[in-house]
Amino acid sequence: MEYVYAALILNESDEEVNEENVTAVLESAGVDVEESRVKALVAALEDVDIEEAVETAAAAPAPAAGGAGGEVEAAGDDDDDEGGEEEEEAAEEEEEDEEASGEGLGELFG
Known part of the structure; x- marks a missing residue:
């Protein structure tokens, strides 16, 4: 830098x-x-x-905070379950990524 x-x-x-x-x-x-x-x-x-x-x-506009977009969407649209499904899918993908990477830094140190 x-x-x-x-x-x-x-x-x-x-x-x-x-x-x-x-x-x-x-x-x-x-x-x-x-x-x-x-x-x-x-x-x-x-x-x-x-x-x-x-x-x-x-x-340029500042990037939005990590989870704020999903929370705002879910809070503003109670009748729509798609936001919840998308969040679940994202969480599952994140878990799969962690498993594929050997559970992060913990694997490095036993």
């Missing part, structure tokens, strides 16, 4: 986002710089208007 922050700092200070500048910002922050990550970042940002990307991200 610090690599992206370095690019944002450079953009905000009207400096060019290039390998040399990104490396300088990261080193001044005490980061052990990986040259390949710097090159990848600079290449990825080559055709990106950072100001526009930041504005777009800021204007």
Whole structure:
């Protein structure tokens, strides 16, 4: 994440986002710089208007909380059992995923 922050700092200070500048910002922050990550970042940002990307991200609606959508739907529609069935199916799928993964971290530690 610090690599992206370095690019944002450079953009905000009207400096060019290039390998040399990104490396300088990261080193001044005490980061052990990986040259390949710097090159990848600079290449990825080559055709990106950072100001526009930041504005777009800021204007995007925040994602809804995990279970809130289902609860609101179920509470607002008492005559419809489909919401409950969907929640049960989702819970069953989650349980199957946990079983397939070996019950999570517990399997790692016995």
